[in-house]
Amino acid sequence: MKTSIIAVGTELLFGQVVNTNAAYLSENLNHMGFDVMYHFVVGDNPGRLRAKLAEAFEDTDLVLLTGGLGPTQDDLTKEIVAEYMGAELYRDEKVAEDLKSFFEKRGGHMADNNLKQAYLPVGCTPLYNASGTAPGFALSKNGKTAVCFPGPPRELKWLFENGAKQYLEQFMEKKMFYRVIRTIGIGESDLETLLMPLIDGQTDPTIATYAKEGECSLRVASQRDTAEEAEAAVDEMTARINELAGRYIYSYDDEELVEVVVRLLKEKHLTVAAAESATGGKFAAAITDVAGASEVMKYSYVTYSNEAKISMVGVPAETIDTYGVVSPQTAEAMAAGAKKVSGADIAVSVTGYAGPDADEGHNAGEAYIGYAYEGGSGAVSVNTSRNMRKWNRNYFMLRMLRTVYLLLTDGPEPENGSKKQ
Amino acid sequence: MKTSIIAVGTELLFGQVVNTNAAYLSENLNHMGFDVMYHFVVGDNPGRLRAKLAEAFEDTDLVLLTGGLGPTQDDLTKEIVAEYMGAELYRDEKVAEDLKSFFEKRGGHMADNNLKQAYLPVGCTPLYNASGTAPGFALSKNGKTAVCFPGPPRELKWLFENGAKQYLEQFMEKKMFYRVIRTIGIGESDLETLLMPLIDGQTDPTIATYAKEGECSLRVASQRDTAEEAEAAVDEMTARINELAGRYIYSYDDEELVEVVVRLLKEKHLTVAAAESATGGKFAAAITDVAGASEVMKYSYVTYSNEAKISMVGVPAETIDTYGVVSPQTAEAMAAGAKKVSGADIAVSVTGYAGPDADEGHNAGEAYIGYAYEGGSGAVSVNTSRNMRKWNRNYFMLRMLRTVYLLLTDGPEPENGSKKQ
Numbered sequence: 001m002k003t004s005i006i007a008v009g010t011e012l013l014f015g016q017v018v019n020t021n022a023a024y025l026s027e028n029l030n031h032m033g034f035d036v037m038y039h040f041v042v043g044d045n046p047g048r049l050r051a052k053l054a055e056a057f058e059d060t061d062l063v064l065l066t067g068g069l070g071p072t073q074d075d076l077t078k079e080i081v082a083e084y085m086g087a088e089l090y091r092d093e094k095v096a097e098d099l100k101s102f103f104e105k106r107g108g109h110m111a112d113n114n115l116k117q118a119y120l121p122v123g124c125t126p127l128y129n130a131s132g133t134a135p136g137f138a139l140s141k142n143g144k145t146a147v148c149f150p151g152p153p154r155e156l157k158w159l160f161e162n163g164a165k166q167y168l169e170q171f172m173e174k175k176m177f178y179r180v181i182r183t184i185g186i187g188e189s190d191l192e193t194l195l196m197p198l199i200d201g202q203t204d205p206t207i208a209t210y211a212k213e214g215e216c217s218l219r220v221a222s223q224r225d226t227a228e229e230a231e232a233a234v235d236e237m238t239a240r241i242n243e244l245a246g247r248y249i250y251s252y253d254d255e256e257l258v259e260v261v262v263r264l265l266k267e268k269h270l271t272v273a274a275a276e277s278a279t280g281g282k283f284a285a286a287i288t289d290v291a292g293a294s295e296v297m298k299y300s301y302v303t304y305s306n307e308a309k310i311s312m313v314g315v316p317a318e319t320i321d322t323y324g325v326v327s328p329q330t331a332e333a334m335a336a337g338a339k340k341v342s343g344a345d346i347a348v349s350v351t352g353y354a355g356p357d358a359d360e361g362h363n364a365g366e367a368y369i370g371y372a373y374e375g376g377s378g379a380v381s382v383n384t385s386r387n388m389r390k391w392n393r394n395y396f397m398l399r400m401l402r403t404v405y406l407l408l409t410d411g412p413e414p415e416n417g418s419k420k421q
Numbered sequence: 422m423k424t425s426i427i428a429v430g431t432e433l434l435f436g437q438v439v440n441t442n443a444a445y446l447s448e449n450l451n452h453m454g455f456d457v458m459y460h461f462v463v464g465d466n467p468g469r470l471r472a473k474l475a476e477a478f479e480d481t482d483l484v485l486l487t488g489g490l491g492p493t494q495d496d497l498t499k500e501i502v503a504e505y506m507g508a509e510l511y512r513d514e515k516v517a518e519d520l521k522s523f524f525e526k527r528g529g530h531m532a533d534n535n536l537k538q539a540y541l542p543v544g545c546t547p548l549y550n551a552s553g554t555a556p557g558f559a560l561s562k563n564g565k566t567a568v569c570f571p572g573p574p575r576e577l578k579w580l581f582e583n584g585a586k587q588y589l590e591q592f593m594e595k596k597m598f599y600r601v602i603r604t605i606g607i608g609e610s611d612l613e614t615l616l617m618p619l620i621d622g623q624t625d626p627t628i629a630t631y632a633k634e635g636e637c638s639l640r641v642a643s644q645r646d647t648a649e650e651a652e653a654a655v656d657e658m659t660a661r662i663n664e665l666a667g668r669y670i671y672s673y674d675d676e677e678l679v680e681v682v683v684r685l686l687k688e689k690h691l692t693v694a695a696a697e698s699a700t701g702g703k704f705a706a707a708i709t710d711v712a713g714a715s716e717v718m719k720y721s722y723v724t725y726s727n728e729a730k731i732s733m734v735g736v737p738a739e740t741i742d743t744y745g746v747v748s749p750q751t752a753e754a755m756a757a758g759a760k761k762v763s764g765a766d767i768a769v770s771v772t773g774y775a776g777p778d779a780d781e782g783h784n785a786g787e788a789y790i791g792y793a794y795e796g797g798s799g800a801v802s803v804n805t806s807r808n809m810r811k812w813n814r815n816y817f818m819l820r821m822l823r824t825v826y827l828l829l830t831d832g833p834e835p836e837n838g839s840k841k842q
Contacts (some may be wrong), residue, residue, distance in 0.1 A: 007460075010629060011629065011631055011640070012443075012444070012447070012460065013447055013451075013457045013458065013459075013460070014447060014448065014451050014457070014599075014640070014642075015443075015444040015445065015446070015447030015448030015449070015450075015451060015457075016444075016448070016601070016631070016640065017444070017631075018439060018440070018441050018444045019439070019440055019443065019444070019460070020439055022433075022436075022440065022462070023433070023436040023437075023438070023439045023440070024436065025436070026433070026434055026435060026436030027435065027436030027437070028436070029436075030434075030435050030436060036434045036435070036436075037434065037463075037464065037469065038434075038461065038462060038463060038469070038473070039428075039433065039434070039440070039460070039461070039462035040459065040460070040461060040462075041443070041459060041460035041461075042458075042459060043458065048458065048459070048480075051480075052459070055476065059469075070609070070610075070632070071609075071610045072609065072610065072613050072630065073613075074629075101806075102806060104806075105784065105786075105804065105806030106804055106805065106806045107804060108608075108611075111608075111610040111611055111614050113610050113613070113614070114610055130808075131809060131812075152632065152634075154634070154812070276702075279706070279709075280705050280706050280708065280709025280710070280714065280718070280721075281697075281702030281703070281704070281705030281706035281709065281721060281723065282702070282706040283702070284701050284702030284706075284723040284725075285700070285701050285702035285703040285705075285706045285814075287701065288700075288701025288702065288723070288725060288814075289701070289810070289811060289814065291776075291777055291778075291810055293701065293725070294725055294726065297701070297723070297725050298725055298726035298728060298729055299723065299724070299725065299726065299728075299729040299732075299733060300701075300702060300723035300725070301722070301723070302702065302705040302709075302718075302720065302721035302722070302723070303720070304705075304709060304714070304715055304718050304719055304720065304721070305715065305719035305720065307719060307720075308719055308720040311720075312720060355712075356712060357712075389710070389712055390710060393709075393710065
């Protein structure tokens with residue numbers, strides 16, 4: 001089905017906001033077999049929005065619009081789409097109630113202009129928004145369909161996953177099934193080379209690799225006449241991928257590494273603690289981002305200074321003096337100390353240079369991941385050779401997760417330091 | 422001057438690439454006082470590019486195009502623009518020479534199709550590209566101007582800074598100045614209501630509100646004959662905004678809240694520590710994401726369990742038993758304890774229900790932010806009424822930052838708990 005996307009918002013035309021919504025919707029629509037032909041961006045201007053909506057519907061039958069559904073005066077998308085489709089607005093009592101309780105629960109009063117969001121076009125399919133205040137909706141007339149989303153990317157994604165996607169499935173010619181396989185410990189080009197026998201000349205299922213920060217994902221997709229056939233084709237291909245790359249795979253279901261680690265810790269009734277220097281709490285924050293993390297993490301330590309490494313997790317001052325604060329010995333002592341003081345089953349640590357600058361002839365991106373578990377303790381060296389602070393900190397955190405993942409599955413990383421028994 | 426931007430590339434319509442070029446050009450064009458009215462994205466399809474180019478020139482006199490200037494068969498932007506302007510192509514010998522030496526320097530031979538890039542429209546202003554192989558160009562006819570850039574962002578930026586910007590200055594009518602004001606602690610609609618006396622019927626400077634996660638930004642922009650007049654108009658409006666909403670403003674210069682907090686802590690030579698339950702390390706991770714954070718944070722505590730609150734930061738067990746773990750009393754004790762054990766000048770804490778579910782009749786999104794500083798200690802209550810764990814955790818973290826920000830500026834939040842002296 002021929003599709004276009006119209007993003008509404010003057011902030012996009014000012015260059016203040018990048019139009020990631022169009023990329024997100026395009027990727028998902030293409031996965032579903034829709035043919036995205038145009039993106040448009042217009043400001044909060046009724047005349048120009050009216051004109052571009054008409055242009056979009058000249059060439060395409062499905063138009064997705066993002067932004068301009070909020071409570072403010074310049075939010076006009078809903079009104080223009082309803083006008084184009086010749087639909088009146090009605091007050092949707094569910095939205096009105098949701099808005100009232102949303103503001104009541106927060107103990108705040110609701111500014112009257114918020115009720116603007118409770119009006120929807122007659123005959124639309126409402127897309128109720130549990131992730132924000134403005135609902136989306138879908139509206140069809142004479143074979144032309146408009147689907148409207150709020151502009152905040154988080155809300156747009158929630159509404160796409162929880163309503164819009166299901167609504168759009170009625171327009172899919174073929175049934176599609178796909179699976180995202182997540183790997184860690186191998187780069188994109190190496191993974192592609194490894195899987196070339198499967199990728200080469202392959203038409204369906206398709207295999208695509210996506211590099212993410214420090215990870216690589218595989219998307220295996222099939223479009224067949226029935227969902228069952230598509231799923232069977234993906235399953236068969238997944239088995240062949242597993243034969244070639246199984247040792248790098250940590251999820252067949254697009255789980256985040258941290259979700260897998262927390263799930264494994266729960267299953268094994270184990271707890272984890274961290275002593276974080278370079279990541280300054282990112283590991284603990286990632287673990288506790290997963291619902292139910294209180295079962296697996298009780299204590300964690302941000303030991304950003306030498307004194308904190310000594311007083312919070314008992315790193316011997318001599319270790320820092322002798323080997324330096326960024327050393328495998330200090331990393332191992334941090335992990336061993338964190339395990340001891342927290343009583344956790346597994347402890348992991350990091351000490352390193354996040355950058356952008358580094359000290360004493362070390363380069364940014366150099367770090368050591370320490371670990372301690374019943375089988376002993378050790379440290380793994382990491383070196384990104386990048387001077388990008390945030391990238392390095394995220395990568396260090398992923399490597400801490402990988403270290404814990406390997407302890408929970410195959411045991412420590414081969415390149416690790418001393419493994420005492 | 423009315424302007425549109427057309428990005429050419431099927432990869433954008435697949436969602437594989439985000440259209441950052443449009444944002445970059447829009448921001449720079451707005452700074453120069455151009456009025457960007459549309460962004461378009463089309464695939465590598467001559468018919469559709471031809472159609473959108475004609476549409477863009479219907480409403481706007483200046484069209485910037487990105488992508489489709491390379492050596493391959495589907496690079497068609499130059500040919501379509503030349504055709505639209507009625508210009509033949511000529512072989513530009515400088516480009517041809519540059520291409521030859523480019524490949525010679527790399528010791529490789531040049532594939533013949535690269536010479537395609539040496540052909541430019543007769544009468545154009547070439548934009549020679551020292552950052553890559555494909556030149557850009559500007560071409561005017563009958564008051565309509567097209568400026569073409571290669572798609573790779575690095576090359577586009579180089580060509581904009583080294584040629585295109587200077588070329589476009591001939592069209593500048595007015596000078597623009599704008600400022601982005603960041604606020605926290607007030608929702609978008611409340612902020613708009615508060616500022617309605619300034620927004621209503623306001624033509625220049627314009628005031629626009631943008632909601633971000635847990636925050637809201639204001640963009641104040643003016644276009645005048647001189648940059649000085651525009652800046653003066655924005656300054657005058659900023660002062661009026663400050664009168665109405667000053668207590669919510671934390672930056673007049675589009676800084677992140679965490680950057681402001683770390684800067685203020687450095688300026689005042691103060692250190693901060695946190696005791697984090699619901700946020701599980703997000704506050705410490707945010708502070709240490711800022712380069713040079715080691716000056717302001719030495720120790721921080723992830724006290725995810727009751728035992729950790731007691732043993733790590735010395736919360737009295739009776740406090741938890743008497744008032745509950747999610748209570749202002751526990752939050753205040755966590756902060757007071759964190760200040761004591763870390764020796765930090767300011768300590769902040771959080772205890773609450775991140776969700777998605779909550780316990781004992783409490784709702785997800787309820788939390789208490791504790792603080793302790795030389796002036797005393799207290800706690801602030803927060804209630805988002807959202808069952809979105811990640812959103813709540815991020816909002817709690819922002820409120821912890823706001824609490825520290827207020828301690829560093831106006832003193833504790835008015836709605837806070839006991840302020841002991």
